[in-house]
Amino acid sequence: QLSNKIQDTFRKLTGKAKLSEENMQDALAEIRRALLEADVNFKVVKTFIEQVKQKALGQDVLRGLDPGQQLVKIVHGGLVELLGGQAREIDFSRQKPYVIMVVGLQGTGKTTTCGKLANYLAKKGKKPLLVPCDVYRPAAILQLQTVGAGIDVPVFDSTNLNKPLEIVDRALAQAKKDQQDVLIVDTAGRLHIDDTLMDELKQLKAKLNPSEIFFVADAMTGQDAVTSAGAFHQALELSGVIMTKLDGDARGGAALSISEVTGARLRFVGLGEKVDDFEPFHPDRMAGRILG
Amino acid sequence: FPGLRKIDESLLEELEEILISTDLGFPTTQMILEKIRKNKGQDLDAVTLKKRLQAEIEAILNQVPRPVIPLDEAPSIFLVVGVNGVGKTTTIGKLAHHWKEQGKRVLICAADTFRAAAREQLEVWSKRAGADIEIKENSNDPAAVVYDALERVKAEKQDILIIDTAGRLHNNPNLMNELAKVKRVITREFPNGPHRVFLILDAITGQNALQQAKQFVEKVGVTDLVITKLDGTAKGGVAVAIANELSLPIQFIGVGEQMDQLLPFDAASFSESLIG
């Protein structure tokens, strides 16, 4: 337990009314190790520890707290701030239909998440249309169709089309005709270093002019989170991040790395394989989880 | 690091960052740095330093015995497991292709009876590889379709049976029990089976991979690893931590989404790309 470890480092010191460079050294080393073990990117950890140190230096220990508790409070608060605060509500009036593009690396949970998003929005009174644009993965379109059928949300029929640009063209037309007010576009998983496929995403963005581009990231992602999310952000300017598989026991430090390097806020979390295992992101819960 | 560097604390700090960035993890990183620290004061150039790190990593990997996958006494039964989305189904397509090319008769069992379009996805792969496939359309009991596949293996004298399972998180007791049950069904029909249990691990996974490996070893008796998605920028360093702590051999690596993008594991080239 990190807060206990921090308490221990301070217990060894005496006359500790203020947090100082010296008495914080061991505690900061413990915090650094905890964040690295939680998969926060090492560069992000470095910056974060420095910010914590600066905030803590010379700060009078608050009444009722000992220096260790004080430091934990600063660390927790710093994490919550970095994680971007409570997710704000979507303003659907900005675009009709409201277009949401879902992107990310292979296997992170995009297709499943598209279903969860559709279900979440349908429950809020929206009329979503799911648009399968993964023309590469075997049975990907069938997967989204099956998910859609399970929640009674229409899925655009991409079955005999093999060009994502053509699919979205027709899907937009259908949505306007059938008065669907949200388009959720599922894209194929891809590597950020695959120029052809990253270009495909840029072209899709140009055609869709989406109000949201959600990057779907796996909670167990390690140090590479900064590189991959950073590249997607560079190419598309992400509007949000959804972290999946938080029902596992991965600490999820990638959430911090991704927030830091893209500035895109975490919006939702996936908590299981069922369509209801989905909720808005809570920064304080994530901070606690990362700290362990 | 250009030019000649003295091995001192500042260099060790830089090396620590390099190793951590590959997902090697804190403990394994410290273990390697301790060894380098013994040469404090020495001057080394960048190339020698790099080779030194690669050698340390390769040594950890080579400490793990890598048994040859048993294919001489048919049928060889392989169970493929792992958490969600790591590449199990795709890897099975690649393995089937790999062994078909060696002239083997391969049967694939679609035991992911849960996820949308899982059976259809595997069916495409079996067609591509030229393998047979056992599917049970309206069942949601993996043990039942595995049983059918085992009976079929006996009847048809298949050389190899590869069983695809649903992705599952290792901290879900019900799902881990379901997998243990599938394994028992196999052992009941074939006392020496499953001959190997492959844990598929995504190269991008951070420290949680250690926990995944521990739990899957404990609950399902994993014997070998396959690391996928090494065609990305992730280095898969946690595989070294797993070698160090659990002594699991890596048999293959996945380097793409196509059927032929599976390579036998090579410790030297893996270490080289880790400290590229």
Ligand SMILES: Nc1nc2c(ncn2[C@@H]2O[C@H](COP(=O)(O)OP(=O)(O)OP(=O)(O)O)[C@@H](O)[C@H]2O)c(=O)[nH]1
């Ligand atoms: N436990 C758990 N599993 C999840 C979650 N989200 C998705 N999954 C599972 O993760 C696996 C991959 O999900 P997909 O939706 O196919 O992932 P994808 O990103 O669309 O994959 P590609 O299209 O191949 O890139 C499936 O087994 C899903 O059921 C989650 O929040 N928790």
Ligand SMILES: Nc1nc2c(ncn2[C@@H]2O[C@H](COP(=O)(O)OP(=O)(O)OP(=O)(O)O)[C@@H](O)[C@H]2O)c(=O)[nH]1
């Ligand atoms: N780039 C790359 N992608 C891969 C590799 N192996 C698998 N994939 C992709 O990863 C995604 C998930 O692959 P699956 O085979 O469906 O993974 P899975 O473990 O069976 O997923 P679940 O059954 O849902 O748990 C697909 O988009 C695959 O094409 C690899 O070596 N490299």
Ligand SMILES: [Mg+2]
């Ligand atoms: Mg998908």
Ligand SMILES: [Mg+2]
């Ligand atoms: Mg699968």
